[in-house]
Amino acid sequence: MSLENVVTHFAKWEKEKDIMGFATSSATVLEAAETLQVEPARIAKTLSFRKGEEGVLIVTAGDAKIDNKKFKTIFEEKPRMLSAEEVYAKTGHMVGGVCPFGLTTEMNVYLDESLKRFVTVFPACGSSNSAIELTCEELYEYGNGKAWVDVCKGWQDI
Template identity: 55%
Template sequence: MAIEDVKRYFQQWGVEDRIQEFDVSSATVEQAAVALHCEGKRIAKTLSFLVEGKAILIVAAGDARIDNQKYKAYFHTKAAMLPPADVFELVGHPVGGVCPFGVRDGVDVYLDASLKRFQTVFPACGSSNSAIELTLPELEKYSHYRAWVDLCKGWE
């Protein structure tokens, strides 16, 4: 199960006990906000795309949407989300629990500027009923991100 993989991944920093698991689904931004009793915009959703045949992840605020023009200017290709059936195989986490932690080798992680307005955010932890509260420096450290990007709209 992917959440067990994420727990093992977080053991190297001793933070696996900070993962929260819920009796209800946190698979969508709205469900996660209810489960966590926070604003949806503080949910750090992880979106999976295909670039040059390779999976990438973009972590963005819950109220942000990918801006196709910004995406194309950065990646030089049209935004194409991974088909749900391919997400687990290419990323290592199931749809609803995709996160930037403990992903398959070769998956690049990008953090979107929409997150920078928060002290802490809540990304998923590999299952559709989990999350962890992280500061932005923690998110950077644990995600092994490649770059901060500005690829979203609707949150400004």
């Protein structure tokens, strides 16, 4: 059902045919990168966090990690990830296919600055064996982005 929701979502822009399905898993950053033959950093992973009683989605580059201090500064609370059951209840997607598209409930979606260094990135499409190639602008638009944020570490050149 989840992939179908994403297909319906992308049909609004006539982009549903751009969704790629794979015979192999793309559930993790490394699996997706191997399947797509791209560097892991270009995989746009969607992380699900609590924000009060609500959840928020943060889409980051595959090599980025949440920085607790930056997260707390922006969202005014410590980062606490949703359980797999809560993720499914709020997004309609199982862990491994979570994305900001075709959500079953409204959620605020934030995109991390770590993505902006790429011309295109590859977010999942609601299943553990799907993805789509999008520019950052398209990801923001199609994913109903609320804002760009800087909540990650580990990806900048030192």
